[in-house]
Amino acid sequence: MNSNYTRSLARLRAIRVAAGLTLRQVEIKSRGKWKAVVVGSYERGTRHLSLMRAVELCEFYGADLSDLGATHNDIEISRIILDLKRLALARNLPDELSRTISRLAGRITSMRGDQNGEVLSLRKQDLENLQFLTDLSRTELIGALRLRELLLLGDRLKR
Numbered sequence: 034m035n036s037n038y039t040r041s042l043a044r045l046r047a048i049r050v051a052a053g054l055t056l057r058q059v060e061i062k063s064r065g066k067w068k069a070v071v072v073g074s075y076e077r078g079t080r081h082l083s084l085m086r087a088v089e090l091c092e093f094y095g096a097d098l099s100d101l102g103a104t105h106n107d108i109e110i111s112r113i114i115l116d117l118k119r120l121a122l123a124r125n126l127p128d129e130l131s132r133t134i135s136r137l138a139g140r141i142t143s144m145r146g147d148q149n150g151e152v153l154s155l156r157k158q159d160l161e162n163l164q165f166l167t168d169l170s171r172t173e174l175i176g177a178l179r180l181r182e183l184l185l186l187g188d189r190l191k192r
Contacts, residue, residue, distance in 0.1 A: 039078060041101040045090070046076040048101070050169060051176035052094045053128040063093060095180050113155040114185040115178070117142070123181055130177055133166050152185060 049059065049072070056069035067090065074080035075090070082090075091098045115138055124135040138153055147153075155163070164174055178184045 037102075041087075042076055042078045042082070044101045045082070045087075047170070047173045048091065048094050048096045048176060049076070051173045052096070052180055053130040053177065054094075059093075067093065096176070100176070113160060113175070113178070115153045115155060115183050116185050117151050117153055119181075119183050123183060126181075130167055131181060134163065134178070134181075134183065137163055137166060 049056075054062065056073050059067050059072050060069040071080065072090070075082045075086075087101065088098055091100065115134075117138065120131075120135055120138055123131040126132075137159070141155075141159055142150060142153060160171070160174070164171060167174060167177075169177060175184075
């Protein structure tokens with residue numbers, strides 16, 4: 034199997050995880066359009082994923098098809114800045130990842146004594162703590178933050 038194709042399939046799982054979905058949740062959320070066993074087979078490479086299906090699945094996850102080609106080296110981050118206003122809205126979303134991010138951001142702002150801020154710069158240790166709490170890699174976590182539109186991009190976050 035082509036190594037680029039194999040990496041893309043691995044990214045497919047990362048995109049799903051970044052969206053905060055298990056295979057079962059994909060099936061439920063899609064009302065059966067995407068069967069858990071089929072998506073799992075795509076991710077493992079035991080079932081061929083056509084370009085059209087890849088496009089549809091990325092759209093379902095709220096990701097770009099180009100994200101399938103992204104690697105850990107494609108994302109270079111100088112600063113990660115969370116939009117606390119958007120995070121306040123995401124806190125009420127029914128996914129555990131949004132609630133975890135919100136709890137940690139609240140704890141960080143409390144520890145730093147910055148209760149009136151609209152943004153929060155995540156330091157290296159903050160990001161590592163968030164990775165630990167969410168069990169996501171750095172790339173998956175950044176992807177999850179992007180999908181939820183919680184990052185202030187500007188020139189501080191380069192892709």
